[in-house]
Amino acid sequence: MGKQKSAAKVASNASRHNPIARVASGPQFFPNSFDEAPEHRDPPSTPTPTAHALAAMDNTPTPSPPSEKTPTAVPKPTTLPDVQPNNRPSSPPQTPISTTPSHVPHLLTPAFPESDRDLITSFLQVTERNKKMITANAASARSKLSKFTPIPEKGFPTIHLSDPGQLLADIKRMAIMEWINVDHPKFLVRVFDYDGSDPTKMNPVISRRIKDIVADVTTAYNMKEESCIVSPPTPADGYPVNASPNTFLVHNVPGEIRDAVISQRIWSTTTLTFEARPFVERSFPTLLLNLAGFTTDRPDIVLQVIQATWSSTEVRNTIFTILRDKDQFFQRDDMMAQTPQYINNFIGSARVEFLDYKVAGGIETPRFNIYADSPTTNPDAWTVLREFLTTLAYPTSLYGIGTAKRLFLCTLCHSVSHPREPKQRGGSKNKNGTARNERP
Numbered sequence: 001m002g003k004q005k006s007a008a009k010v011a012s013n014a015s016r017h018n019p020i021a022r023v024a025s026g027p028q029f030f031p032n033s034f035d036e037a038p039e040h041r042d043p044p045s046t047p048t049p050t051a052h053a054l055a056a057m058d059n060t061p062t063p064s065p066p067s068e069k070t071p072t073a074v075p076k077p078t079t080l081p082d083v084q085p086n087n088r089p090s091s092p093p094q095t096p097i098s099t100t101p102s103h104v105p106h107l108l109t110p111a112f113p114e115s116d117r118d119l120i121t122s123f124l125q126v127t128e129r130n131k132k133m134i135t136a137n138a139a140s141a142r143s144k145l146s147k148f149t150p151i152p153e154k155g156f157p158t159i160h161l162s163d164p165g166q167l168l169a170d171i172k173r174m175a176i177m178e179w180i181n182v183d184h185p186k187f188l189v190r191v192f193d194y195d196g197s198d199p200t201k202m203n204p205v206i207s208r209r210i211k212d213i214v215a216d217v218t219t220a221y222n223m224k225e226e227s228c229i230v231s232p233p234t235p236a237d238g239y240p241v242n243a244s245p246n247t248f249l250v251h252n253v254p255g256e257i258r259d260a261v262i263s264q265r266i267w268s269t270t271t272l273t274f275e276a277r278p279f280v281e282r283s284f285p286t287l288l289l290n291l292a293g294f295t296t297d298r299p300d301i302v303l304q305v306i307q308a309t310w311s312s313t314e315v316r317n318t319i320f321t322i323l324r325d326k327d328q329f330f331q332r333d334d335m336m337a338q339t340p341q342y343i344n345n346f347i348g349s350a351r352v353e354f355l356d357y358k359v360a361g362g363i364e365t366p367r368f369n370i371y372a373d374s375p376t377t378n379p380d381a382w383t384v385l386r387e388f389l390t391t392l393a394y395p396t397s398l399y400g401i402g403t404a405k406r407l408f409l410c411t412l413c414h415s416v417s418h419p420r421e422p423k424q425r426g427g428s429k430n431k432n433g434t435a436r437n438e439r440p
Helices: 002-015 051-056 116-125 126-129 173-181 199-220 255-263 298-311 313-326 339-348 379-390
Strands: 186-191 229-231 247-251 266-268 275-278 288-291 353-354 367-371 401-405
Touching: 116 126, 116 173, 116 379, 126 379, 186 199, 186 255, 199 229, 199 247, 199 255, 255 266, 255 275, 288 379, 298 313, 298 339, 298 353, 298 367, 313 339, 313 379
Parallel strands: none
Antiparallel strands: 186 247, 186 275, 229 247, 266 275, 288 367, 288 401, 353 367
């Protein structure tokens, strides 16, 4: 009898699940195959209910159906590693970084000073030198805004500055400091076709028209109209008598309206046209040179000459020295090895624009604008670099020698990338009522 109880106890223990016991064969955590079907067993036979049982069932409330469970997909064994009890999978191997010459290291981006005062001051320090680069005559909302000139399919032409401080160059320094202290949002407006004559009469009129345009934009964007303020410029000491710069400050506007006005840039009506720009330019002009002396009109040939000249050992060494001497960013120890790559990027960014320029008698004398992205964010370094590039000769064997000339200044849009269209017979007045200053 005791042996029978012992045998029964062993059988009972064997039927219980032991979470600690090891499996005799196969993986510890997973079956040998996830595709194996469980052992098939016949369902238990259902006994026939008696009359007494049926009567009891009628008085039993109907249970609510169980909630459906989404079946869980079972992964294939080929997608998992064969994990042994004491052999955990290691971390995935790291992808090796290519060390071939084609791999270009990530270059740090130089940062502009965060202070508006410091940045504008640094721009103005090199303004006088940059003035030498231009010629001497440099004195749903959309449907509601249909009265303004629509944005062309390719956008409005870029208005190129001679230097990043050009917009504020002719304004009194004390006035600039006051503009800096004005709270944001704010932006600058440069009026087209305005030579600054008779400012006592014209500046109040222009200020009123700018304010009206900003009010129209505010209404079109269904925003609460605020009391927009337009501040006319105060000429710097030594500026011509009875003349005014053409840059106005717009402030006390919602940030969304400032962004919308700057985004479109050019706003033109029958009475006024202006370009809106950020209060502080945090980029440098890409237009560096205007070359004359070539007998070809092909930009691709001129581009080859530009890049070949800039890539010479002597020129590269000078550019390297300028960056190291003038920009603290390139004076860091870790930048010594990376500076040549910045120079490569600068040379590779060069672009050429052909200007169909003619002199008296209709004789064609091709001109070329040379553009490139600045390798530095230091105003002094950028100015010295451009001054150096203007001193170079750009020779060819078949098409003459290119030399740098002063940049043109358009008296209509104030861009330094092109001359103004020739004056039409009989002359005319501009939209603001002042006489046009035509290029001779």
